[in-house]
Amino acid sequence: MDKKRNSFSGSIGFVLAAAGSAVGLGNIWRFPYLAAKGGGGLFLVMYLILALTFGYALLTTEVAIGRKSKKGPLSAYGELHKKSHWIGIFACLVPMIIMPYYCAIGGWVIKYFIGFLTGEGAAMAEDGYFTGFITGNVQPIVYTLIFLSICTVVILRGVNKGIESMSRVLMPILLVLVIIIAIFSLTITHTDADGVTRTGLQGLKIFVIPDLTGMTVRKFFSVLMDALGQLFFSLSVAMGIMVAYGSYVKDENNLGKSINQIEIFDTGIAVLAGVMIIPAVFAFQGREGMEASGPGLMFISLPKVFAEMGKIGNVIGIMFFAMVLFAAITSAVSIMEAIVSSFMDEFHMSRNAASWLEYVIAVIFGVIVCLGYNKLYFEFELPNGSVAQVLDIMDYISNNVFMPVVAIATCLMIGWVLSPQVIIDEVEKNGEHMGRKGLYRIMIKFIAPILLFILLLKAVGILTII
Numbered sequence: 001m002d003k004k005r006n007s008f009s010g011s012i013g014f015v016l017a018a019a020g021s022a023v024g025l026g027n028i029w030r031f032p033y034l035a036a037k038g039g040g041g042l043f044l045v046m047y048l049i050l051a052l053t054f055g056y057a058l059l060t061t062e063v064a065i066g067r068k069s070k071k072g073p074l075s076a077y078g079e080l081h082k083k084s085h086w087i088g089i090f091a092c093l094v095p096m097i098i099m100p101y102y103c104a105i106g107g108w109v110i111k112y113f114i115g116f117l118t119g120e121g122a123a124m125a126e127d128g129y130f131t132g133f134i135t136g137n138v139q140p141i142v143y144t145l146i147f148l149s150i151c152t153v154v155i156l157r158g159v160n161k162g163i164e165s166m167s168r169v170l171m172p173i174l175l176v177l178v179i180i181i182a183i184f185s186l187t188i189t190h191t192d193a194d195g196v197t198r199t200g201l202q203g204l205k206i207f208v209i210p211d212l213t214g215m216t217v218r219k220f221f222s223v224l225m226d227a228l229g230q231l232f233f234s235l236s237v238a239m240g241i242m243v244a245y246g247s248y249v250k251d252e253n254n255l256g257k258s259i260n261q262i263e264i265f266d267t268g269i270a271v272l273a274g275v276m277i278i279p280a281v282f283a284f285q286g287r288e289g290m291e292a293s294g295p296g297l298m299f300i301s302l303p304k305v306f307a308e309m310g311k312i313g314n315v316i317g318i319m320f321f322a323m324v325l326f327a328a329i330t331s332a333v334s335i336m337e338a339i340v341s342s343f344m345d346e347f348h349m350s351r352n353a354a355s356w357l358e359y360v361i362a363v364i365f366g367v368i369v370c371l372g373y374n375k376l377y378f379e380f381e382l383p384n385g386s387v388a389q390v391l392d393i394m395d396y397i398s399n400n401v402f403m404p405v406v407a408i409a410t411c412l413m414i415g416w417v418l419s420p421q422v423i424i425d426e427v428e429k430n431g432e433h434m435g436r437k438g439l440y441r442i443m444i445k446f447i448a449p450i451l452l453f454i455l456l457l458k459a460v461g462i463l464t465i466i
Contacts, residue, residue, distance in 0.1 A: 005070060006159035007248045011258045013160075014249050016167040018063075018258075019265040020330030021241050023174065025105060026233025027270045028324055029298045032207075032277040034230055036290040038223035041210035044271070046227040051235070051267050054228065054451060056436060057443035058237040058407060060259050061414055064426040066246020067255065072341030073240030076247065077410075081417060087409045088342075090402050091240040095338040097398040098239065099358070100365035101391045102335060103151070106328045107143030107370075108134065108299060113321035116306075121314045125307035130299045135377075140370040148362055151332045155340055155355050159248050163333060170326045177323035178269060182276040184316060188283040190308070196286075203282030206290075207274050228455055229399075234270050235262075236331070238403040238410070240338040247341065255427045256434050276320075277302070284308050298324065336362075369394070383461035400459035408452045415445035 008014040035043045069079035074092040078085030111133065115124045123129065134140055154162040188200040232238055249255065277297070281289045284305045302320065306313035336358060343354035368376065372390025382388050382396050414423055420441045427434045434440070457463035 005247070007250050008164055008245075008253075009160055010250075011253045011261075013164040013168065014245065014253065015258050015261045015265065016171045017163050017330075017334070018236075018242065018245050018262045019269075020167045020171050020174075020327075021236045021245065021334030022234055022262065022266040022331075023171075023269045023327050024233065024236075024331030025102070025298075025324070025328055026230070027266075027273050028277070028327060029294050030233060031230060031270050032274045032281075033290070033294075033297060034226045035207055035274050036278060036287075038226050040206045041208050042212065042215075043223050043227055044208060044274070045210065046224055047230060047270070048267065050227050050231055051263060052436075053439060053443055054448055055231045055235050055237070056259070056263060057440055057448055058231075058410070059235050059242060059262065060256075060427065060440065061410060061423050061444060062237055062242035063246035063249070063255060063259060064423045065410075065414075066243040067249045067251070068422075068426045069243075070247050071243075072247060072343075072345045073243040073338055074342030075345040076243050077413065080422070081413055084409070084413050084417070087406060087413065088240075090409070091238070091243065091406050092339065092342045094239045094398050094402045094406060095241065095335045096358075096361065097394050097402070099332070099335050099339065099362045101369045101394050102328070102332050103148040103362060103366050104140065104144045104369045104391065105295070106147035106151075106325075106332055107140060107145075108295070109321060109325045109328050110143050110147055111139070112299060112303070113318070113325050116314055116317035116321055119314060121303060121317045122307050124299075125303040129303075130295070134370075134373045137371075137374060140373070141367055144366045144370055145363065147328070147332070148359065148366060150329060151336050152355055152359050154329075154333050155336050156352060158351060163337060166333065167330060170330055174323055174326040174330075175269070177319050177326075178272045178276055181316060181320055181323065182272050185276050185278075185280040188280055188309075190283045192284075192286075198283045198286060200279030200283050203279030203290075204275060206282060206287075207278045225455055225458055228451055229459075230270075232399065232403050232407075234266055236334060238407040239335065240342065240406075241334045244338040244341040245334065252430060254430065254432050256432055259427075260435075280305050365394075384459060385461060401456070404452050404456035404459065408449055408456065411444050411449040411452065415449070420444050 008017065065076050065080060069076040071079050074088045077088040112124060115121060154166050156162065186200045186204060189197065191197040236242060278290060281301060285301065289301055306317040309316060339358045340351065340354045343349050343357060344351060369391050377389060379387050379389060380393060388396060414420060424434055424437060454463065
């Protein structure tokens, strides 16, 4: 172990940092949409089961690999098995691809937060506002650089004074904001121009009660794959992040207990994100409004909902985009740290040098992402049939291809090349008992690789029956 290597001060710091990484844009703008699309409660039940099985196995594996190797993702896999160094390369490429476009989206969040803070929420709800903003030449780049600079300042301050201190402040605030908005969302009653009255509680029923109407085997597996894909976003696995954060966990910390706490925190926030968004969108826009996801949900549909709320809508808008901004920052910081820790360990760089190198890389590609909506705009059909431009292509390569490849390779390395016992021993090194031990062995050796392979085939357009 490198004696100079930083570490989290304790398990609480690690849990908050890891949970902050997991609670990002994927939970907020993707989870509610998939839940509405996948029969509400059916998706929710599948997600919870997968989180406690599949998600637990991957999360435990990556955190344990990090603590055992005391290395960032680029070096950690090779440290455990020399011929597996290539997994680390892919695990490092994932956050490097994600960081630039995540910062671009983070810049959009800053723009909307400032807009609602200055009373421009109604203007932001107008048709064409979002498109006009992202197709601009200067503003998107400026906001991207502001967001990236905030993340870089945190990273430069290190693990304790930067990442941990930020997480201890932002995560409790984020949780309080999510709970307040969720409660408010449930109290909404709205009557539209046609005289139809809808309530937030009706939207909640759609979210939590399984709808098996017209359910087929194909639709069932489609919902299963959606829930599986969402776990990557929700738990920040296969991105090198949990390996990096695991490398900062002290040997004497109870790893199993911390992982359980991360599961609870993250799953709770994911569910609350659904409670926060689905009832409000349903009350004002019906089922049609619930079909929006991604930027369309956050920057077009929700501002319209806030505008229809009247004066209270601007206050809710401020709170919502403050919460989204905190979630985006904690996630982006973890993405950047996965890269910086890799540079530090593999190339023996100082934290300052590694941070500024990644800053420059992210600036270059972040500008390209922003220009992808104007000067560099083009359309490209992806293997899965969707039409994409720069940001979508980067998202597809990192999330749909590289992340499943990293996860599959990790399962094969631990499950078959080494042994699940390697991870179990790391979790139990201080005499603690690892719960779900038998489940872990089965998941990492058999079930997880099979599910991941199916997910990969579906993502690249080879498997089209589900």
